Amino acid sequence: MDMIFKALGDPARRDILDRLRAKDAQTLSELEEHYEMTRFGVMKHLGVLEEAKLITTKKVGRFKYHYLNALPLQETIDRWIEPLLAKPAARGLLDLKAQLEGAANMTDKPDFRMETYIHCTQDALWNALTDPDLEAQYHFASDKVTRDGNIVTYHTPDGGVMLICTETELVPKTRISSTFEPKWDGPDMKTSRFDYLIEPQGTFCKLALEHYDIPAGQEGVADGWQRMLAGLKTFLETGKEAKFRYGS
Incomplete structure (x- = not known):
């Protein structure tokens, strides 16, 4: 926590965070154009900022891309504000820096990246990410999740289809690659893709979510991921259903 306050104490670092908030996945060369410093x-x-876990990075070829990781700020704020809130919100993700050498998409740059530590076993995390009955315990918008082979469908409360994810590659207990086919605004929404990257860290698991090829107009999926992964973390660490719904 001290590192977070130290990182935020400098106006240049706050400005860097603002620029990454406005446009994620920037290189050092892109960022330095805005400053007179060397x-x-x-x-x-x-x-x-990286030491404070307020940004995370991914190296693709000879370029290193920087992403805002504001979740540690939410956790820090909640330390004082949470007792005053009567309603839950999407929060609770811990910070981490995760990059798996040799993972898929090493030649691609994700549009969105989120990271967390979860106090659980690798088996428990893998099961929670692949068992539809468990997913229904923490997904913020879907109380019913079904699986047909490698196709996972997330249903709306009225019985419709909200999202279809087709798993394209599984590395047991390590990585899940999947398509992301949203249906909440109709059948013509464009498809993107995402990866879960898992790495055991003692009594914790390190989980990174990378979303690629997000179509224009779907940038709001970032908030959905935050709510879903917050639910996943809470569910695994408490054993209780955890749904961080909109408006709750």
Whole structure:
């Protein structure tokens, strides 16, 4: 927590976070264009932000892309605000820096990246991500999840289809690659793809979510991922149903 406050104490670092909030996945060269300081100075600020887990990075080829990871801020704020809230919100994700060497999509740059630590076994996390009955315990918008082979369908409360995910590659207990076919605004919504990356860390598991090829107009999926992964973490660590719904 001290590192977070230290990182936010400098106006240049706050400005970097603002720029990543406006446009994620920026390289050092893109960021340094906005500052009069030297390239080394910008690198130093990025290092402080990364150490505080306020940004996360992914290296693709010779480029290193930077992503805002604001979840530690939410956790810090909740330390004082949570007792005052009568309603739950999407929160609770812990910060981490996760990058699996040799993972798929190493030549691609994700449009959105989120990371967390979950206090659970690798088996428990894998089961929670692949068992539709368990997914229904923490998905913020779907009380019914069904599986037909490698096709996972998330249903709306009225019995319709909200989302279809077709798993394209599974590396047991390590990675899930899947399509992301939204249906909540009709059948013509464009398809994208995502990866879950899992790595055991002692009594914790390190989980990263990377979403690729997000079509214009679907940027709001980032909030949905935050709610879903917050539910996943809470569910695994408490054993109780956890749904961070909109408006709850």
